[in-house]
Amino acid sequence: MSADIYLGLGANLGDPLATFNKSLSYIRKYAELVSCSRLYRSAPFGLSNQPPFLNAAVRISTDLKPLSLLRNLQETEKNLGKKVICQNGPRIIDLDLLLYDDISMQNKELVLPHPSILERDFVLYPLLDLNPTISHPDWSPKTAKSALSGLREKFIEEDPEPWAISG
Numbered sequence: 001m002s003a004d005i006y007l008g009l010g011a012n013l014g015d016p017l018a019t020f021n022k023s024l025s026y027i028r029k030y031a032e033l034v035s036c037s038r039l040y041r042s043a044p045f046g047l048s049n050q051p052p053f054l055n056a057a058v059r060i061s062t063d064l065k066p067l068s069l070l071r072n073l074q075e076t077e078k079n080l081g082k083k084v085i086c087q088n089g090p091r092i093i094d095l096d097l098l099l100y101d102d103i104s105m106q107n108k109e110l111v112l113p114h115p116s117i118l119e120r121d122f123v124l125y126p127l128l129d130l131n132p133t134i135s136h137p138d139w140s141p142k143t144a145k146s147a148l149s150g151l152r153e154k155f156i157e158e159d160p161e162p163w164a165i166s167g
Helices: 016-027 066-079 121-130 143-151
Strands: 003-011 033-036 040-042 053-062 096-101 155-158
Touching: 003 033, 003 121, 016 033, 016 053, 016 066, 040 121, 053 121, 066 121, 096 121, 121 143
Parallel strands: none
Antiparallel strands: 003 053, 003 096, 033 053, 040 053, 040 155
8 A cells, every 4th residue: 555655855055956856756766756845945944054945845655664765765865965064054955754644653763753844834835735734643733734823934935946747
């Protein structure tokens, strides 16, 4: 049975839009791409002395289990040249496994749902594009929408550039 999964994409080095599209090409090798959010430009989180980020989210479906999917995402990042300069620092690509069905798990490799989703508008806006009623049992009684209404917005703007998920 195929799982319903949400991924976050972020980048602020190189050509983020081109890197996002390359990411989707890799992801299609091990998952079906269901839908794609709009693009958002956001202020950096944590380390402020760096360029703004481009953020998006995608909904995918796959038969891979969470840890196998995570390893595939990490391999995709590696293939695209990701190097961690410092925590919350600039990066060419960041692929985060945000939600995997209603699964809750916590181990040294993976925490689901991804920690801090409800505190980060640059994650919530794209998620809500994909599913305006998105929630998770661990968040009860909050939803993504109610969490967003309580945040001081940091995102800069929706990006007017089109981005297709074709090809």
